Amino acid sequence: MRTASFVLMGLKYDPKFVEKLMGKNVLELSSTYQALMKEGLEKGIELGREQGRELGLEQGLEQGKEQALRASLLRIGEKRLRKPTETVLATLENVREPALLEQLLDKVLEAESWDELLAA
Structure with a gap:
């Protein structure tokens, strides 16, 4: 009855007033409430794991493509433009967008030097 009163009072009165009148955590005394919370927590943990796996897979694929x-x-650049300098290697290592790497790959056969390629 106390839990039902707590819930019904929440429909009409301010939460702070209800808490002051009825006390805090009335619902937590209910075994049904506890079971629902446990089930919700378990589902939340499983969803978090699934989303984590999906995100990890997505990031791994992106890094692999990069x-x-x-x-x-x-x-290709080494065969066409000779061995890259340390500066060129560092510059290319900092390129994280696959789309930009694809653009550079498309232009490497037209460039006359690494500097020309990276200036594009």
Whole structure:
């Protein structure tokens, strides 16, 4: 009855007033409430794990694509433009967007030097 009163009072009165009158955590005394909270927590944890796995997979695929594009760019660039300097390597290592690496890869066959390629 106390829990029902607590819930029904919440429909009409301010939460602080209800808490002052009835006391705090009335619902937590209910075994049904505790079971619902436990179930909600378990579902929340499982959803968090799923989302974490999906995010990790997505990030891993993105990093793999980035690394493959950079490796291809360096391989083709070394054959066409000679061995890259440490500065060029550092610059390419800082490129994190696969779209930009794809653009550089498209232009590497037209460039006459690493400087020309990276200036584009």
